[in-house]
Amino acid sequence: xxxxxxxVAGAGVLGLAIARSLAxxxxxxxxxEAENMIGTQTxxxxxxxxxxxxxxxxxxxxxxxxxxxxxxxxxxxxERGIPHERTGKLIxxxxxxxxxxxxxxxxxAIANGVDDIRAISPExxxxxxxxxxxxxxxxxxxxxxxxxxxxxxxxxxxxxDAGTMIAFNSRIVAVHPQADGFVVDVAGxxxxxxxxxxxxxxxxxxxxxxxxxxxxxxxxxxxxHYLSKxxxxxxxxxxxxxxxxxxxxxxxxxxxxxxxxxxxxxxxFGPDVHWMAGEILDYTVVTGxxxxxxxxxxxxxxxxxxxxxxxxxxxxxxxxxxxxxxPADFLVQSPRENGIAGLVQLFGMESPALTSxxxxxxxxxxxxxxxx
Numbered sequence: 001x002x003x004x005x006x007x008v009a010g011a012g013v014l015g016l017a018i019a020r021s022l023a024x025x026x027x028x029x030x031x032x033e034a035e036n037m038i039g040t041q042t043x044x045x046x047x048x049x050x051x052x053x054x055x056x057x058x059x060x061x062x063x064x065x066x067x068x069x070x071x072x073x074x075x076x077x078x079e080r081g082i083p084h085e086r087t088g089k090l091i092x093x094x095x096x097x098x099x100x101x102x103x104x105x106x107x108x109a110i111a112n113g114v115d116d117i118r119a120i121s122p123e124x125x126x127x128x129x130x131x132x133x134x135x136x137x138x139x140x141x142x143x144x145x146x147x148x149x150x151x152x153x154x155x156x157x158x159x160x161d162a163g164t165m166i167a168f169n170s171r172i173v174a175v176h177p178q179a180d181g182f183v184v185d186v187a188g189x190x191x192x193x194x195x196x197x198x199x200x201x202x203x204x205x206x207x208x209x210x211x212x213x214x215x216x217x218x219x220x221x222x223x224x225h226y227l228s229k230x231x232x233x234x235x236x237x238x239x240x241x242x243x244x245x246x247x248x249x250x251x252x253x254x255x256x257x258x259x260x261x262x263x264x265x266x267x268x269f270g271p272d273v274h275w276m277a278g279e280i281l282d283y284t285v286v287t288g289x290x291x292x293x294x295x296x297x298x299x300x301x302x303x304x305x306x307x308x309x310x311x312x313x314x315x316x317x318x319x320x321x322x323x324x325x326x327p328a329d330f331l332v333q334s335p336r337e338n339g340i341a342g343l344v345q346l347f348g349m350e351s352p353a354l355t356s357x358x359x360x361x362x363x364x365x366x367x368x369x370x371x372x
Contacts, residue, residue, distance in 0.1 A: 017361030230271025
């Protein structure tokens with residue numbers, strides 16, 4: 001049986017960032033990934049937005065990691081030539097009844113440490129974005145977009161350069177805590193067993209299944225798992241109407257059908273919210289939503305042409321609370337919280353995990369050395 005210092009389960013953006021942080025500290029790392037390539041699920045099925053840290057609960061991990069992670073990510077991308085753009089974002093109220101909510105978002109963002117956000121007049125907003133309609137707006141200049149795949153390739157390359165190995169097509173079937181570490185059973189292209197000192201469960205949606213294989217882990221340490229699908233529709237046959245990202249005032253537990261674009265300028269709108277039953281990841285785009293999307297979009301872009309939307313792609317958020325509840329914070333369990341030396345687990349790592357990946361990587365690497 002081969003031995004390695006650290007095993008990281010999952011080669012999404014967080015697993016790769018964690019492996020990189022551990023490897024750069026001189027630790028021997030193997031990443032075990034069930035799929036045949038990096039970042040096939042949540043990491044590659046999102047809006048690729050670099051978030052500013054505006055909406056998350058004050059003092060939460062999401063707020064703290066996002067504000068710090070945004071700065072770290074911009075610096076990382078600039079230093080390594082990873083495609084990204086500091087586009088800026090407008091959060092817009094489209095009727096007078098939304099002004100109070102917009103003011104509350106502004107105050108909340110400042111409390112979270114987003115010190116560059118400012119209120120602007122509708123005239124100023126429309127001067128910047130002539131296709132826009134609003135009665136009030138907030139401007140977030142530090143919001144942007146990033147090529148998530150290029151980011152993950154960079155993290156993978158740095159981790160591998162520092163000695164990390166990645167085992168694809170490998171599924172963890174059992175984790176056996178020992179007095180001095182773990183014995184991990186793996187299936188896939190071939191069954192094998194590894195031992196390690198530290199085990200990091202960064203499996204995304206798969207984190208729940210992996211947790212259930214850990215012998216002796218108290219079941220109350222495994223949170224509920226809910227799936228929330230978000231569909232995106234692309235703008236077809238027309239150029240992008242906006243240069244900045246446009247977000248409506250949030251409502252109903254989501255940030256609304258907002259406008260984003262990729263680095264090539266392709267405009268897209270979403271996500272909507274569809275709660276799914278069970279734990280089967282179905283990435284089929286929910287079609288037939290064109291009218292609902294159009295109605296939401298025309299509140300801030302009245303000029304949306306008829307029949308200009310087409311289904312594009314979808315993502316599925318790993319949730320820990322069901323519909324109707326306030327969003328949960330990230331759950332990053334330390335060895336003390338798990339009650340098992342050397343075990344760190346991550347659950348509910350939805351947005352802004354991409355923005356926060358470098359900071360989360362460092363945080364988990366710190367926890368990996370924690371004593372019980």
